Amino acid sequence: QTNALRTNATLEAACAWGNTPDGGMNRLASNDDDKRVRDWFIAETSKFGCHHKIDAMGNIFAIRPGQNNALAPIGLGSHLDTQPTGGKYDGILGVISAMEVLQTIHENKITTYAPLAVINWTNEEGARFPPAMLCSGVWGGAFTTEYGHSRTDPEGLTLKEELERIGYLGETECSFEKNPLTAHFEVHIEQGPVLDQAEEAAAVVKGVQSIRWYNVGLVGREAHTGTTPMNRRSDALLGAAKMIVETNRFVTEGEVAARGGRATIAVINSSPQSINTIAGHVDFGLDIRAPADSDVELIEAMCRKRFAEICDEIGLEMTFDNFWVSPAVNFDPTMIECVRSSAREIGCTTELVSGAGHDSVYTNKKVPTAMIFVRCRDGISHNPAEYTRPEDCAAGAQVLLGAYLRYDDY
Amino acid sequence: QTNALRTNATLEAACAWGNTPDGGMNRLASNDDDKRVRDWFIAETSKFGCHHKIDAMGNIFAIRPGQNNALAPIGLGSHLDTQPTGGKYDGILGVISAMEVLQTIHENKITTYAPLAVINWTNEEGARFPPAMLCSGVWGGAFTTEYGHSRTDPEGLTLKEELERIGYLGETECSFEKNPLTAHFEVHIEQGPVLDQAEEAAAVVKGVQSIRWYNVGLVGREAHTGTTPMNRRSDALLGAAKMIVETNRFVTEGEVAARGGRATIAVINSSPQSINTIAGHVDFGLDIRAPADSDVELIEAMCRKRFAEICDEIGLEMTFDNFWVSPAVNFDPTMIECVRSSAREIGCTTELVSGAGHDSVYTNKKVPTAMIFVRCRDGISHNPAEYTRPEDCAAGAQVLLGAYLRYDDY
Ligand SMILES: NC(=O)NCCC(=O)O
Ligand SMILES: NC(=O)NCCC(=O)O
Numbered sequence: 001q002t003n004a005l006r007t008n009a010t011l012e013a014a015c016a017w018g019n020t021p022d023g024g025m026n027r028l029a030s031n032d033d034d035k036r037v038r039d040w041f042i043a044e045t046s047k048f049g050c051h052h053k054i055d056a057m058g059n060i061f062a063i064r065p066g067q068n069n070a071l072a073p074i075g076l077g078s079h080l081d082t083q084p085t086g087g088k089y090d091g092i093l094g095v096i097s098a099m100e101v102l103q104t105i106h107e108n109k110i111t112t113y114a115p116l117a118v119i120n121w122t123n124e125e126g127a128r129f130p131p132a133m134l135c136s137g138v139w140g141g142a143f144t145t146e147y148g149h150s151r152t153d154p155e156g157l158t159l160k161e162e163l164e165r166i167g168y169l170g171e172t173e174c175s176f177e178k179n180p181l182t183a184h185f186e187v188h189i190e191q192g193p194v195l196d197q198a199e200e201a202a203a204v205v206k207g208v209q210s211i212r213w214y215n216v217g218l219v220g221r222e223a224h225t226g227t228t229p230m231n232r233r234s235d236a237l238l239g240a241a242k243m244i245v246e247t248n249r250f251v252t253e254g255e256v257a258a259r260g261g262r263a264t265i266a267v268i269n270s271s272p273q274s275i276n277t278i279a280g281h282v283d284f285g286l287d288i289r290a291p292a293d294s295d296v297e298l299i300e301a302m303c304r305k306r307f308a309e310i311c312d313e314i315g316l317e318m319t320f321d322n323f324w325v326s327p328a329v330n331f332d333p334t335m336i337e338c339v340r341s342s343a344r345e346i347g348c349t350t351e352l353v354s355g356a357g358h359d360s361v362y363t364n365k366k367v368p369t370a371m372i373f374v375r376c377r378d379g380i381s382h383n384p385a386e387y388t389r390p391e392d393c394a395a396g397a398q399v400l401l402g403a404y405l406r407y408d409d410y
Numbered sequence: 411q412t413n414a415l416r417t418n419a420t421l422e423a424a425c426a427w428g429n430t431p432d433g434g435m436n437r438l439a440s441n442d443d444d445k446r447v448r449d450w451f452i453a454e455t456s457k458f459g460c461h462h463k464i465d466a467m468g469n470i471f472a473i474r475p476g477q478n479n480a481l482a483p484i485g486l487g488s489h490l491d492t493q494p495t496g497g498k499y500d501g502i503l504g505v506i507s508a509m510e511v512l513q514t515i516h517e518n519k520i521t522t523y524a525p526l527a528v529i530n531w532t533n534e535e536g537a538r539f540p541p542a543m544l545c546s547g548v549w550g551g552a553f554t555t556e557y558g559h560s561r562t563d564p565e566g567l568t569l570k571e572e573l574e575r576i577g578y579l580g581e582t583e584c585s586f587e588k589n590p591l592t593a594h595f596e597v598h599i600e601q602g603p604v605l606d607q608a609e610e611a612a613a614v615v616k617g618v619q620s621i622r623w624y625n626v627g628l629v630g631r632e633a634h635t636g637t638t639p640m641n642r643r644s645d646a647l648l649g650a651a652k653m654i655v656e657t658n659r660f661v662t663e664g665e666v667a668a669r670g671g672r673a674t675i676a677v678i679n680s681s682p683q684s685i686n687t688i689a690g691h692v693d694f695g696l697d698i699r700a701p702a703d704s705d706v707e708l709i710e711a712m713c714r715k716r717f718a719e720i721c722d723e724i725g726l727e728m729t730f731d732n733f734w735v736s737p738a739v740n741f742d743p744t745m746i747e748c749v750r751s752s753a754r755e756i757g758c759t760t761e762l763v764s765g766a767g768h769d770s771v772y773t774n775k776k777v778p779t780a781m782i783f784v785r786c787r788d789g790i791s792h793n794p795a796e797y798t799r800p801e802d803c804a805a806g807a808q809v810l811l812g813a814y815l816r817y818d819d820y
Pocket of ligand 2: 534535
C-alpha cells in the first residue's frame, strides 16, 4: 500500500522551486530552479537506498538494487521540468509516484527481483529546448547526444552549456545500450477531459497519438505602413495570419477534424517590431497531431499546399522545416495488462490513447513500456489552473505500485 | 544656389553612425548612435554661425541670428532618428537640406530678416517610443512634456532616462510658447510612389492624411496543444490572426478601400512562447490611416465591431486602446505658395497629400507650415533599400532654399 498523505506531501515538496504567484509552476529545463529540484530529488531518493547515475543529457537514474543486479533496472520515470505557464502535476506527479513506490518498497524492506530505477528525464516539455521528450529521445536512440546537446533556447544558450552550468552534465552515456532498463512505467496526469467526464481516478494508456512540429519562416518586404498602397505590399504578418486561420479550419471542418486531427500555432515572432513598418520577417511554430500518422501527414500536406498559395498571393518566401516527427505509439501488451489489472483493483476501467507526448514514447522504442493516466480537473493542463485531487494523486501511485510489482514478479 | 555635391556629402556624413550591413540605417531615438549624430549636428552647425537650444524633449534648435532677433526664427527641420530597418533618407535628408540652406546663406554672407533655426526633432519615427512625432508633438502642445518623458521602449526604458543618459535632456522648455518659431518648412522623401511615377524630383505637400494607432490586447486561456479539443480552446493567437485577416479585408475591399483607407498590424507578441501551450496572451499594434478623418473612424468602428465578435466566438477578453490620434492636416496656404513657386523654378508641379506623418503635422498646430517631398525609388521606405538619387537630394535643398527665402522676404 502506498501512503496517500505522503504522496501528496512529496508532491508539494517537489513544487518548492519555480512556483508562480498564480499557483502554477515555471520551471524550464536546466534553469536554476530545475537544478534545485534535482538536488532535492537526489537527496530524497538517497534516503531510500538509491545510488545515482546522471547521463550526458542530465537524465537522473536513482537506482535501488534488487536480487538480480545483473538485470537492468525496471524504470519508473517522468519529468520535473514544466511549461512557462505550467501546473504542479504535469510530469511532477509521475516522478513523485515513482518516489512513493520506492519509499513503500523500502519501508516494507522488500528486495525486488530486478533493481528499481526512479528516473527524472530532462526537458520533457520541450518548452525551452524544442523538441519535447528530447532526453528520453536521446536515450531511446531517436536523437544523437550531439543533437540533444546543441538544441538552443530562445536566448541562444545550448542545452549542453546549461546542463554544465547547473552541474548536471553527467558522465554516463545517454543510451539504452550503455545504460539499459528492463521496462518503463510512467504515471502522468491525463491533461485531457476523458477521465474527468468518466468520473474515474485513473486509466490505462494504450498508446500515444502522432505528433509533428515545424518551424515556418516567412520573408516579405519591410515598407512604410502609411505610404505603401495595400496592393503593393508583401506583408509577412498578414501571410502568417492567413496561415493560422487556414490551419485552424483544416482541423475544425471536414474529415480530418472528425478523426481528431489537431493543429496549433502558439509561438510567433515578427520583425522589425515597429508599428509603422510592415513586418518583413515572421517565424512561427506549428504543432500538428492526430491519432493516425496518416492524418498528421494529411494535415501537413494541406498546410504545405495552402501556405505556398498564400505566399504566392502575397509575395512571400517561405521555409517550412519539419524538425520533429513522433509517430503514433502502441505500448507493450504485457505492460498494459499489468497496468490494467492494477487499475481494476481500485475500480478503474477506462483505457485511452494519449494526446500529449511523454517520455514513455521513447522508452517504448527500446523496452516494454506502459503508462497510467490520472484524472485532472476539466482536462486543463499547461496552465496554472491545472489541478488533480489529492486522492487521485494517491491513486496514481497506488496503481503504479501494483503494475510495477506485477511486472517485477514476472 | 545650394551646392549639390556638398548636400550629398553632408548626407553621407550624417549616416556615419547606425548604418547596417545591408546599406540601411538602424538609429533608434536616443540610442548611442543618435547621441553621436547629435554631437556631429551641433559641431557642424556651429561652424555656420549657430548657437544651440536643446529642449526638455531633446529637440535641438541650431539658431543663426538675423536682422530682427526679437522675431522668432523660421524653422527648417526634420529628424535624424530612423526605423530599425530604415534607410539613409527618411528624416535625414530634411535635416541635411536645412543644413545646406544654412551653409549657403552663411557662405553668401546673407543676414536673413528673421533668425533661422535648423531643427532636429527627437523620436519622429516612434519606432522606439510610440507614438511618432512625439517631441514635435510636445512642442506643438499635442502632448505634455510629462507624457513624452514617460513613454517607454520595449525594454521598459523611458525616453526621459534615455535622453538623460545620452546628455540630451535639455534645459529649454519644450513648447511653442516658451521657444517659439515663426514658421516651419520641412523637406522629406515622399516614401510613396507618386513622384517616381510622375518622373519629377520634388513636390509640394499640401497636407497629411489622418492617422490613429492602437494597442490591442487579447487574453484567452493557456492549454495543452495536444490534449485540448479544438472546440474547447480560447486561443488568443487564433483570435489575433482572424483580426489581422479581417482588418486587411476592410481596407482592400469596398468603399473605404476605394477612398484610400489603409490598416496594418506589424508588431505582435504572443505568450507564453511555448510551441505546445496555446497562446493565452497576445498583444498587437494597429495602424489605421486614410485621407479623411471620417474614414479612419469608420475603419476603427469596423475593427471594434468585428474584433468583439471574434472575441465572443473564441472566448477572449480584449482591450482596445487608441493611444494616438493624428487628424488630417492642411498646411498653410502662404507657405504652400512659397514652396509651389520655388518648385516651379526647377520644373516640378506635382502636389500631393502625405501618407506618412511628419513633424510638420505638429508645428502646423502653432505656426504656418509646409513641406517639400523628394522622389524616392519605387516609393520604398522603412527599408534598407530606400534610395533617392543625388540630384533629387540636391533638388530638395534647392527648393527649400527658394521657399525659405520667399517666406523670409515676406
Ligand atoms: N505531457 C506533456 O505535456 N508533454 C509535452 C509534450 C507534448 O507536447 O505533448
Ligand atoms: N516619415 C515617417 O516615416 N514618419 C513616421 C510616422 C508615420 O508612421 O507616418
